[in-house]
Amino acid sequence: MASKNVSRREFIRRNSLTGLSAMLSPSLFTNSMDSPATPVSDVPISIIHTTSSSPALLGGAPVRTKSWPTWPIWKPETDEKQLLEVIRSGIWSRANVATEFEQKWAQALGVKRSLLVVNGTNALIIALSQLDIRAGDEVLVPPYTFIATVSAVLATGAMPIFVDVDPATFQIDPAKIEAKITVRTKAIIPVHILGLPAQMNQILPIAKKHNLVVIEDACQAHLAEINHQKVGTFGSAGCFSFQNSKNLAIGEGGAVVSNDDAFMDRCFSYQNFGNPYGAGVGSVSVGSIRQGNKLRTTEYQAAIGLAQLARLDAQTTTRNENAAYLKAQIEKIPGIVPYKLYDDVTRAAFHLFPFRYQKEGFKGLPRAAFLKALQAEGIPCSNGYATLNNQPYLNDAFRSKNFQKVYPKERLDFKQYVAQNQCPENDKLCNEEAVWFTQNMLLGTKEDMNDIAAAIEKVHKNADELIKLSKK
Numbered sequence: 001m002a003s004k005n006v007s008r009r010e011f012i013r014r015n016s017l018t019g020l021s022a023m024l025s026p027s028l029f030t031n032s033m034d035s036p037a038t039p040v041s042d043v044p045i046s047i048i049h050t051t052s053s054s055p056a057l058l059g060g061a062p063v064r065t066k067s068w069p070t071w072p073i074w075k076p077e078t079d080e081k082q083l084l085e086v087i088r089s090g091i092w093s094r095a096n097v098a099t100e101f102e103q104k105w106a107q108a109l110g111v112k113r114s115l116l117v118v119n120g121t122n123a124l125i126i127a128l129s130q131l132d133i134r135a136g137d138e139v140l141v142p143p144y145t146f147i148a149t150v151s152a153v154l155a156t157g158a159m160p161i162f163v164d165v166d167p168a169t170f171q172i173d174p175a176k177i178e179a180k181i182t183v184r185t186k187a188i189i190p191v192h193i194l195g196l197p198a199q200m201n202q203i204l205p206i207a208k209k210h211n212l213v214v215i216e217d218a219c220q221a222h223l224a225e226i227n228h229q230k231v232g233t234f235g236s237a238g239c240f241s242f243q244n245s246k247n248l249a250i251g252e253g254g255a256v257v258s259n260d261d262a263f264m265d266r267c268f269s270y271q272n273f274g275n276p277y278g279a280g281v282g283s284v285s286v287g288s289i290r291q292g293n294k295l296r297t298t299e300y301q302a303a304i305g306l307a308q309l310a311r312l313d314a315q316t317t318t319r320n321e322n323a324a325y326l327k328a329q330i331e332k333i334p335g336i337v338p339y340k341l342y343d344d345v346t347r348a349a350f351h352l353f354p355f356r357y358q359k360e361g362f363k364g365l366p367r368a369a370f371l372k373a374l375q376a377e378g379i380p381c382s383n384g385y386a387t388l389n390n391q392p393y394l395n396d397a398f399r400s401k402n403f404q405k406v407y408p409k410e411r412l413d414f415k416q417y418v419a420q421n422q423c424p425e426n427d428k429l430c431n432e433e434a435v436w437f438t439q440n441m442l443l444g445t446k447e448d449m450n451d452i453a454a455a456i457e458k459v460h461k462n463a464d465e466l467i468k469l470s471k472k
């Protein structure tokens with residue numbers, strides 16, 4: 001089963017390739033997403049509620065044997081025309097289709113400019129470097145995120161400093177930011193983690209007061225909104241990922257967005273060897289004006305992106321409706337505390353559906369045993385992230401020549417760093433409480449949500465027996 005150290009991607013991979021339980025596997029390979037209006041489940045929730053069948057882990061019938069909506073979605077009728085045109089044209093390196101995607105993505109977000117690049121990690125690195133975040137600087141990050149947020153900071157030579165989370169929302173806790181600011185703090189990366197918006201109306205004034213650059217990591221938050229403004233458009237830059245698991249999937253891909261033309265020109269230049277903004281692919285004599293990199297996308301990735309973008313808005317609506325419905329179904333169960341959205345959130349992206357599992361509500365059944373029981377009922381689920389603020393990758397960076405030449409010895413003392421970057425709320429989320437469902441499950445029907453709720457209730461009802469089993 002999904003152990004504590006299984007990454008989100010590994011979870012999704014296992015989930016979609018091998019199936020979390022054998023009965024899911026055959027139909028996972030069919031493209032059931034083509035008809036999201038799956039027929040009504042055979043067993044109405046009211047019947048499941050009153051059934052006394054024993055847990056699937058103990059040989060009972062599972063609540064669900066049907067497959068879940070697969071991801072990503074590909075519809076040949078609508079999705080293949082432009083892709084084939086691109087492939088047949090022989091123009092494969094970035095050109096007009098990439099520009100078309102950038103314009104449409106900017107339009108979808110209500111932002112002036114967008115730049116399509118190789119991935120979200122490098123979107124963050126580009127944004128950091130072109131906002132002049134460098135070796136010796138400190139950058140505030142939440143510990144409850146995908147590792148790429150922190151890797152991007154380390155790649156610039158800057159030092160990540162962790163600010164603990166608000167466990168109710170899973171987001172960086174604005175009340176804990178100021179205590180972490182020093183003379184060296186130059187930037188903050190609010191991450192709209194799980195696709196739920198961070199509390200920007202608190203974060204932005206603090207950043208302004210302390211003159212911090214704000215780079216939003218919106219890699220999981222496509223089309224999420226605060227007061228009807230899309231996330232990724234509040235800071236100096238917003239960064240997105242189009243990796244296979246993300247709500248807009250290209251396979252690999254990322255974007256930087258901003259309203260600042262000069263900044264976006266620099267970003268474009270950086271991803272194209274430092275050539276001046278506007279220099280085309282194949283220019284070899286235009287002269288490079290800045291230290292650059294090569295992070296260009298391809299035309300066929302852009303064509304896939306355009307096909308996916310066409311359905312993103314409708315999918316986002318479905319995820320919001322199903323998430324709200326599921327939340328209402330399960331929040332009454334003792335020990336289940338679903339995510340909370342901040343008051344000004346008008347739409348979330350729900351890359352994941354998170355809740356806190358509090359074992360006291362389940363007679364002390366450990367989270368790992370809860371997950372195993374739920375998976376056996378036909379409900380894929382995971383415990384989410386491991387703590388990021390104490391892992392060896394940090395020490396590896398600190399021991400590199402680049403870090404050793406820039407930072408005084410005591411600041412590279414890993415033990416001391418870990419002690420100064422404690423995040424107890426995050427520890428509790430990662431090690432004890434967080435549970436996730438993936439976004440593709442939220443593309444199903446209300447009956448699918450009923451199955452999830454029924455399975456959780458069944459596990460709850462059978463907690464005694466499951467505890468005995470977990471102790472065997």
Ligand SMILES: *Cc1c(COP(=O)(O)O)cnc(C)c1O
Binds near residue numbers: 243
């Ligand atoms: C996926 C992700 C990234 C990195 O994006 P890639 O495209 O995989 O490089 C960064 N931050 C967060 C929060 C992510 O979920």
